[in-house]
Structure formats: structure tokens, C-alpha cells
Amino acid sequence: MIAAGISGAAGLAVAAKLADxxxxxxxxxxxVWGPGETLTYASQRILTAHHSMAREFKRSDISKVAxxxxxPPRRDPYQMLLRGGFASWRLKVDGLxxxxxxxxxxxxxxxxxxxxxxxHTCEEGWSYVAEWTGVAxxxxxNLVGVxxxxxxxxxxxxxxxxxxxxxxxxxxxxxxxxxxxxxEDLPPEHGAPVRMxxxxxxxxxxxxxxxxxxxxxxxxxxGKGLGSSSPEVGYSWYAGI
Amino acid sequence: MADSVYSPAISIRQSDSSTVPRHSAVVRVTHWIxxxxxxxxxxxxxxxxxxxxxxxxxxxxxxxxxxxxxxxxPFMLGGPSGxxxxxxxxxxxxxxxxxxxxxxxxxxxxxFGHGMATSYSVTQRSTYLSVIFVFFPLMIWTGLAMSPxxxxxxxxxxxxxxxxxxxxxxxxxxxxxxxxFAFVHIAMVWRAGFLKxxxxxxxxxx
Numbered sequence: 001m002i003a004a005g006i007s008g009a010a011g012l013a014v015a016a017k018l019a020d021x022x023x024x025x026x027x028x029x030x031x032v033w034g035p036g037e038t039l040t041y042a043s044q045r046i047l048t049a050h051h052s053m054a055r056e057f058k059r060s061d062i063s064k065v066a067x068x069x070x071x072p073p074r075r076d077p078y079q080m081l082l083r084g085g086f087a088s089w090r091l092k093v094d095g096l097x098x099x100x101x102x103x104x105x106x107x108x109x110x111x112x113x114x115x116x117x118x119x120h121t122c123e124e125g126w127s128y129v130a131e132w133t134g135v136a137x138x139x140x141x142n143l144v145g146v147x148x149x150x151x152x153x154x155x156x157x158x159x160x161x162x163x164x165x166x167x168x169x170x171x172x173x174x175x176x177x178x179x180x181x182x183x184e185d186l187p188p189e190h191g192a193p194v195r196m197x198x199x200x201x202x203x204x205x206x207x208x209x210x211x212x213x214x215x216x217x218x219x220x221x222x223g224k225g226l227g228s229s230s231p232e233v234g235y236s237w238y239a240g241i
Numbered sequence: 242m243a244d245s246v247y248s249p250a251i252s253i254r255q256s257d258s259s260t261v262p263r264h265s266a267v268v269r270v271t272h273w274i275x276x277x278x279x280x281x282x283x284x285x286x287x288x289x290x291x292x293x294x295x296x297x298x299x300x301x302x303x304x305x306x307x308x309x310x311x312x313x314x315p316f317m318l319g320g321p322s323g324x325x326x327x328x329x330x331x332x333x334x335x336x337x338x339x340x341x342x343x344x345x346x347x348x349x350x351x352x353f354g355h356g357m358a359t360s361y362s363v364t365q366r367s368t369y370l371s372v373i374f375v376f377f378p379l380m381i382w383t384g385l386a387m388s389p390x391x392x393x394x395x396x397x398x399x400x401x402x403x404x405x406x407x408x409x410x411x412x413x414x415x416x417x418x419x420x421x422f423a424f425v426h427i428a429m430v431w432r433a434g435f436l437k438x439x440x441x442x443x444x445x446x447x
Contacts, residue, residue, distance in 0.1 A: 033327035033328070033331055035331060035334070036327065036330045036331025036332075036333075036334050036335075037327070037330070037331075039334050040330050040334070044388075044390045044391065047390075047391070047394045048390055048393060048394055052390075052393040052394040053393055054389055054392075054393045055392055055393065055396050055399070055400075057300075061300065063301045063303075063306070064306065065303060065304075065305035065306045066303075067303035067304050067305060119300065119301065119389070119405060121387075121389055121405065122293075122303075123292075123322070123323070123326060124292040124293040124316075124317075124322070125289070125290075125292060125293035125295075125409060126293055126295075126297075126302060126303035126304065127300070127301045127302065127303065127405050127406065128301045128303055129300065129301055199389060200389050200390045200393050201389060201390065202389065230323070233321060233323060234321055234323030234324050234327070235321070235323035235326065236323070236326060236327055236330075240388060240389060240390025240391070241326065241330065241387065241388045241389070241390070
């Protein structure tokens with residue numbers, strides 16, 4: 001019985017070490033929901049390891065109505081930038097990168113364009129299909145030279161809803177920095193001037209009203225150290241569900 | 242006619258039963274773990290449902306578009322349902338891991354074949370087997386079909402059903418079937434002698 005207990009604990013310790021090494025432990029692994037979260041994240045990271053692609057749709061599948069969650073920030077500097085047509089807006093890209101950058105809309109639009117028709121799935125239960133156009137995050141990551149030590153891409157918006165993804169989703173071909181939706185400039189309610197699109201996770205990972213992308217090797221010192229603002233208000237960090 | 246009472250999980254042959262274990266240790270332990278995870282799934286499922294008590298058919302659906310049916314509840318009753326998802330997935334893992342132990346031991350011990358055939362009526366047996374082999378797997382399938390990460394690996398899971406919202410609606414219908422089963426199950430155990438049969442599911446003996 002004691003031997004079984006010791007070997008069980010040793011087995012768990014080895015498993016935890018391996019899981020951490022291969023990036024299978026979510027930042028909100030602690031606490032009462034930790035076991036379920038870790039099992040979900042680890043198993044889905046193993047399953048999606050071949051860079052599986054979120055389902056894409058036909059143009060005729062695009063939803064006529066796209067439900068909105070959350071209003072644009074009411075305060076400056078967002079309101080000031082909105083009034084100015086985002087002419088002075090810049091997307092800061094920094095952290096563990098060789099060449100930090102500050103990109104305007106025009107500069108983003110000069111980069112190779114990426115487009116996808118995917119489903120936006122809200123954790124509340126509703127969903128819609130839309131065409132998202134922008135730049136692959138990986139394009140910008142190559143531009144700034146993300147350092148090998150980076151383990152997470154952190155998305156900071158103009159409101160409080162910051163979030164982060166691991167490198168598997170950051171490098172993923174469908175993870176976009178979006179400036180247009182269904183062929184038009186991204187409207188304010190959908191995250192103008194730029195939002196993220198992470199179609200293999202629930203909608204809240206696709207952060208709206210973007211201001212800054214930061215690459216880091218640890219999330220411990222941002223917010224409450226849970227990886228994003230989502231766990232701070234009760235939602236799981238990993239939203240592949 | 243006491244021994245013809247529909248008594249789920251209990252042998253209806255009551256003679257000379259005091260020394261024969263009614264339920265193996267595996268059946269007893271997995272039954273109660275399943276009870277805990279089922280309560281967790283129902284409570285958290287209601288929590289998630291309250292955020293958006295509308296149902297759709299096909300791929301997409303939301304406010305401003307047509308619905309299949311609306312429950313007479315406001316949106317976001319109970320506030321953000323993040324806790325619901327945490328609890329739902331944790332309970333689902335418990336339920337699936339526990340269910341795998343139950344199913345594996347059931348096949349090895351021939352519980353589903355010989356064991357059930359000798360101690361349950363045809364109605365009982367088909368009800369149990371359909372819950373275990375139809376509705377429980379359907380619940381897992383429709384649940385996984387709502388995961389954007391899982392469907393990136395196995396798109397057919399959702400495509401076969403006809404879309405994300407169809408999966409969500411079927412998940413809801415399946416949940417209702419399972420909750421109804423649980424109520425009938427408890428009612429029948431109550432009729433057959435609640436404490437005695439609860440004791441049998443704890444200690445193994447009637």
C-alpha cells in the first residue's frame with residue numbers, strides 16, 4: 001500500500017515534469033478546477049499537435065447577423081483614436097523579440113494578407129460565421145524575430161480583457177491580426193481597429209480593440225498570474241473546451 | 242407482488258439474497274462517483290444554459306436571428322457562467338474516466354450480458370443499456386462536437402450532426418433524457434425501499 005502510494009506519487013511527479021516540458025500545463029492549473037483544466041489542455045494539445053485547422057466555410061455560409069459581446073471602451077485613449085479614424089493608432093509588438101515594432105493600420109495592410117471564413121463561437125452558446133481578413137500573427141512574429149525563449153503571446157486591448165495564447169496557437173496559420181470583417185473595415189463593436197482571431201478556441205480568446213502584443217516566457221507577473229483576465233472573472237484560460 | 246417491482250440496479254429475485262453480494266465493489270464505487278459527476282454536470286449545465294437559453298438548428302445562431310425554441314428565461318440569468326464551464330469539464334472528465342472503468346469491468350465480468358439478463362426485466366435491461374451505450378456516448382459526442390479544438394482534429398464529429406448549434410441542441414435533449422432517467426431511477430428505488438437499496442449500493446448486500 002505504501003509502496004503503491006510512493007510509486008504513484010513518483011509517477012505523478014514524472015508526469016508533471018514531462019507535461020511541463022512539453023507545454024501541457026495551463027497557467028490556471030492550480031486550485032479546485034486545476035485537474036479538469038489540465039486534462040483538457042494537455043489532451044487537446046496532444047491531439048492538435050499536427051497543427052490541425054479550424055473548420056472553414058463557404059462564402060454563402062457567412063451569417064447575416066453577427067451577435068456582439070461587449071461594447072467598445074468608452075474612455076480615452078480609445079474614444080480619441082476612434083474619432084480620429086485610428087490614424088494615430090499603433091500596434092505595439094514587444095517583449096521577447098529581437099526587433100520591437102510599432103505598426104500602423106497602413107503598415108499592417110502592406111504585410112501579406114491572410115483571410116479565412118470561420119465560426120466565432122461564444123462561450124455563452126451563440127455562434128456565427130464570418131470572413132476575417134488581416135495578417136497572420138506568425139507573419140508579424142517573423143518580422144519582429146520572436147526569441148526562442150518566448151512561451152506565450154499576450155494580447156493587451158484598450159479595455160481590461162487581456163488574454164494570452166501559447167506558442168502552438170501563436171504560430172498557428174489561422175491565428176490572425178484582423179482588420180476587416182466580411183470585406184469591410186472592422187466595425188467598433190467587433191473590435192476596431194484590430195482584433196485577434198484564434199478560431200480553435202472560444203470567442204473570448206479573439207481579443208478586440210487591440211493595443212499591444214507582448215511575448216513572454218512567463219505569465220506569473222501579469223495580472224493575477226493566471227494567464228489572462230478570463231480566469232480572474234471565472235473563465236478558463238484555455239478555451240479549446 | 243413485491244418482487245415484480247421495477248427496482249433499478251437491484252435484483253428482483255429476493256429469496257435467499259441476504260448473503261449474496263448484489264453489486265460488485267466496482268459497480269458500487271463507480272455508481273457513486275458517477276452520481277457526483279452527474280450532479281456536477283447537471284448543475285453546471287444549467288449554469289451554462291442560463292447564459293443563453295435559446296436553441297438553434299444548423300451551424301450558427303444568435304440574438305437577432307431565428308431560433309428553434311426559446312426557454313422563457315432572460316439572458317445571462319445568474320451572471321457570467323465561467324464557473325459552469327470549469328465545473329462542467331471537470332465533471333465530464335470524472336464521468337468519462339469513471340465510465341471507462343465501469344464499462345471495462347462490465348465487459349470483463351459480463352455484467353452487461355449475463356449479469357443483467359438474469360437479474361433485470363427486459364424493460365429494465367434495455368433502459369439501462371440504452372443509457373449506457375446510446376445516451377451517455379451521444380452526450381460525449383455532442384459535447385465534443387461543440388469544441389472548436391476537437392473539431393479542428395475531427396471535423397466529422399460536428400459535420401455529421403449538421404452543425405455546431407445542432408450539436409448544442411441535441412446535447413440539451415440528451416441531457417433531458419438522462420435527467421428524466423435519473424428521476425425515474427430514484428423514484429423506483431424509493432418505491433422498492435429507499436434505505437435498503439441505498440445500503441445495497443453502498444455495502445453490496447441487500
